[in-house]
Amino acid sequence: MLDGKVALVTGSTSGIGLGVARWFAAAGASVVLNGFGEPEEIDAIVEGLRSETGTTAVYSAADMTRPDEISGLVNLALESFGRLDVLVNNAGIFHVGPVDQVPVEKWNLILAVDLSSAFHAIRNALPAMRRQGGGRIINIASALALVGAPLTSAYAAAKHGIIGLTKVVALETAEENITCNAICPGNVWTPLAEARITEQVKTHGLPREQVIRNLLLAEQPNKRFALIEEIAAFATFLASDAAASITGAALPIDGGWTAH
Template identity: 40%
Template sequence: MTSTFEPAPETRAALVTGGTSGIGLAVARSLQQQGLRVAVADLDRPEARAVADHDGLTFIPADLSRRDDCRAAVDATLDALGSLDVLVNNAGFQHIEPIRSFPEDTWDRMLAVMLTAPFLLMRYGWDALSRSGAGRVVNIASIHAQVASPYKSAYVSAKHGLIGLTRTAALEGAAVGLTVNAICPAYVRTPLVDGQIQDQARTRGLSPQQVVEQVMLEPAAIKRLLEPQDVAALVQYVVSPAAWGMTGAVLDLDLGWTAR
C-alpha cells in the first residue's frame, strides 16, 4: 500500500552531491531555507569544507567515482541526520575533447561520477528513501541528456543514461511513495561552465565571448545563461508535497533550446 505520510519539513533530511559549489550549493541552500537538514557530499578539499561550515551544512567527503565512497556517503548521511528523505544527484564534471583523442580513463571516471554514482546512491539509500513515505530523488541531468554536442561524448552518454535510470527508478519507487525525476537545464553560470568556456575556446579556436554567443546560446530562444538559483527553485518544487504526482518526469529548463 502506498504511504500517505508526509514528514514535516524540519524533520526531512537531504543529501546533495557536488553540494559545495554551483548548482549543488544553490540547491543545498534552498532546501535548508525550506527547513530541511542538509548534507553535502563533495571531494575533500579545504575550500569545500569551509563552504559547508559557513552555511551550517553537514559535510561528507566523498569521491563518487569510487563505489565504497558512494556507500559511505549514504551511511554518513544516515549517521549524521538520522534519515534520508531527499537525494539530489548533482555531482559532475566536464572534459571537452574529440572522440579520437578522448582519454579512456577520463571517460571511465565521468561515467562513474555521473551515471554509476547516482545508481549506487539510490541503491544504497533506497530503504531509507522508501521509509520516508514521501521520498524524493532529483537527478540533475542537462539539456545534453536530450541533445548532443560535439566533443562531449562521455558527458552526453552519461546524461542520456541518467534519463533511463530516472524513468526506471520512478517505476520501481512508485509503490512506496518515492518519486524520481530529472531536471535538464541549459548552460548555467557556474565555475564548471566557466571552465567549459575556456575549453571550448581552445578546442574551437574561438574567443570566450564567441563561445558563449555562438555555441552555448546559439540554439536557445532566450539569450542568457541560467543562474544556479533558477535550477534550485525547480528542485524545491520537485521535492515539495505539491509534486507528489510527478515521477519519471524529464523537466527541461532549457531556454527554449528544444522548442525548435
C-alpha cells in the same frame, strides 16, 4: 517547505550542487554536503549554511567513483539525522573531444561519476526511503541528456543514461510515495561557465559577448545563461510535498534548447 527533511546533495561544494544545498537549507532541511575543496573552504560552507539558515549541515569527502564510499555517504546521512528524505545526484565531470580521441580512462571516469554514482546512491538510499514511507530523488542531468552535440560522447552518453535510470526508478517506486525526476539544465551561469568564456575568448580572439551569444549559447534560443538559483528553486519544489505526482520526468531548464 522542507522543514524536518534531510537532504543529501552530491557534488555540493560549488556550482549547482551548492546552490541546491543552500536553497534546501533555507527551506528548512538538514543537509549532507559532498564534494572537493580545501578544508577551510568546506568549513566555511558548512558554517555559512548553519549561520544563514539555522539548519544543520554535515560534510563527506566521499569519492563518487567508489561504490563503498557512496554507501558510506548515505550511511552518514542516516547516522547523523536518522532519515533521508531527498537525494540529489549532482556530481558530474565533463570532457570535450572527438569520440575516436576520447581517452578510455576519461570515458570510464565520466561514466563512473556522471552515471554510476547515481545508481549506487539510489541503490543505497531506497531502503531507508521505503522504511520511512517516502522520499524524493532528483537527478541533475543536462540538455545533453535529451539531444546530442558533437565532441560530448562520454558526457552525453552518461546523461542519456541518467534519464533511463530516472524512468526505471520512478516506475519501480511509483506506489511507495517515492518520486524520481531529472532536471535537464542547458547552459548555467557557474564559475565553470566563466572559465569557458575566458578560454574561448583567448582561443578565437573574439569579443566576450560574441563568444557568449554565438558559441556558448548557440543552441539556447533565449540567449541567456540560466542562473543557479533557477535550478535550485526548481529542485526545492520537486523535493516538496507539492510535487508528489511528478515522477519519471526529464524536465528541461534550457531556454528552449530541446524545443528544436
